[in-house]
Amino acid sequence: MSTQVNTAAGVAVHTDSYYAASANPSPDRPPLEGDITTDILIVGAGYSGLSTGLHLVEKGYKVTIIEAARVGWGASGRNGGQIVNGLNASLQTIKKRYGADTANFVAGLVQEGGEIIRERIKTYDIQCDLKNGNIFAAYTAAHMRELEDRLNLWAGYGITNQELLDKGQLRAHVNSDAYIGGVIDHSGGHMHPLNLALGEAAAFERLGGVIYEQTAAVNVDAAAAKPIVTTAGGSITCNTLVLCGNAYLGHVVPTLASRVMPVSTQIIATEPLGADLAHALLPTDICIEDVRYILDYYRLSADKRMLFGGGLVYGGTDPSDIKAKLLPNMGKVFPQLKNTKVEYAWSGNFALSFSRVPQMGRISANTYFAHGYSGHGVTGSHTFGRILSEAIDGDRSRFDVFEKVPWFPFPGGRMFRVPYSVMGSWWYALRDKLGI
Template identity: 80%
Template structure:
């Protein structure tokens, strides 16, 4: 049996973010009450759970998703909204650690998540302000060399959607004096992340899926032939269980707890800038992120606000003053926004793996899991959702590749993983400042 846990989400309603304030209408789903049985049960109604569930109901399976708060309550409804291809760990890193075959395999799916997102938006007419292109910016010559090497490496795998930009070319996309140059990925993009999650939930239900909200999981028994998920007021027995709680699964499944660490990142939204001012700042309307270890990422919303994010807090705690923290960074990128009114500021957790490679596997005979996207969960979760659905449907080919990738615990264990990670971030931040 698993250990007991307590609800993690306060009253379960969405955090006071710009996304929640501009969310499309969505019904409140029932709580899980009483004892139920179903073919497939998924824990977590974020992108991983919704992607997996939607693929499965499209194949005709009977599927229920159990969510501790509201659909998209966690990282899926709070993130920067950027469709960025690739994993946190580079293809070169994956090649060095796991070999050429694994690197070639990963290269074959790094753009798949974005393709799935666009297909879902088109097929189910999801209104989420989808825009194309994302830009990586460099502040130093070392950053530019890194981007050039990345573009050449990706091209060697047949991924040729990227293009280098010198300082003057970059200004046509991002009107800031801060950068030396950059690289554009024409296959990237951005969207309203919570509305994407809500749209995928509606599509899942339209295909016969069931979602239970406000049903925090308190216990998971994955050692029996038919796994059982328990909540405060009900239970679900299933033939197949899929765990997609990611950074918010907590200690409910002790086997998975040491594999990832929650890390918080922050986002804020300015007041609406107006079309002319917004276009002056980001003429391309692409999303942008720099390539420092602790990076800035930003874009324009559908109603022309600047959505600006960045920073990390290992362990998942919220900073005391999100606005002050992010405003300093935004002023460096866009001094012309100094003093602009900030309408919203919020924080949310993603799950970091020590290797920065997502993890997928099985515990027990009929329980699957996926987590640890390490800041690249928008696309990664959609890809892994498809791979999980393939495995449940009987095709283990891609699942087995990831399941065989070794995972490593954080040095120092749970007690010291936060200070260890903070020290590492200081070192890499120093390298960025020194132009190394």
């Protein structure tokens, strides 16, 4: 299909993030050398690939994963570490676009990803600093109406573990004057995302799975009766191929590259704040995101640093100065941190779909894919991994629902998708500023 190398090819180390600096020990896995066969080949050792692979080896399949860089090198090892239920697109939007049956189906699985993560952590004793609860914070009355509508909508689908917080109630969790209220989701949470990925990889290997790092897919023949993936050092022939490169698959499979756009988001990590200041800022050690179109998200690390993220760069490029971009935002929420030293700053890409609904399907009879989580990949990827494994194992009931959901190209195609998205973000940012 293509001979263009994955964008992560040849990258030997993780990005210079707090997560990489505090990662649990993991082996250096050798690249593929020679030609091999396997039952199932997965491209990408992020959450989608690891979730799919772990479910399948638990079912007894021979599964191989290839990764262009290191396990968790992409978004799975760089994200905000927040377990947030739901998709980027709201249930109301999904109902309007795709009908009540699809909305009911999606409502039945929006909390599944978080449940899978907790099950994996417990079953395989993954040390990743898991904490419970997340909050959606409101700046304006319009935001509060949006949150109240969301809470009532979810309750109508039987999801009742969320509650509205007024300004005083929110203050018990977030010691900031920035917000007027919010919603707490008791089934949300946060954790060390890279250590979760490394723990899932270790569990996969203990059950017989094989991972090759530094092994980019340079050509994918999905049309063959048995798909073949060629790498710099060899090839893998498989009965079933699963493409989970998401924002970092590059142009190896052009039919997938046109469906999503890489978007970068940034995070800074302060020096350790100490127990007293950390408790004063976030008394319940919960994670927060606001509900603006271009939002801030933040939480405490296990060693009491403030991990503060936000911002978008359409097209997936890195800002020239991440600290300069995020420090003013952090200062508005927590003036107490104005002079606090920042020790890490990094960027990472997620894959945005035009509809903000993740995509799952096939590009040939034996080649599956999942991508486009649009900023909600921590939970969505774990759910999709389970659904992919069900389909490969013969139960296509849930897979078929997502495969039939129509996808929409970005207006103007690949050339104009970035300026189009930038214009859209300006409009929504203006609405946030005006409180409408």
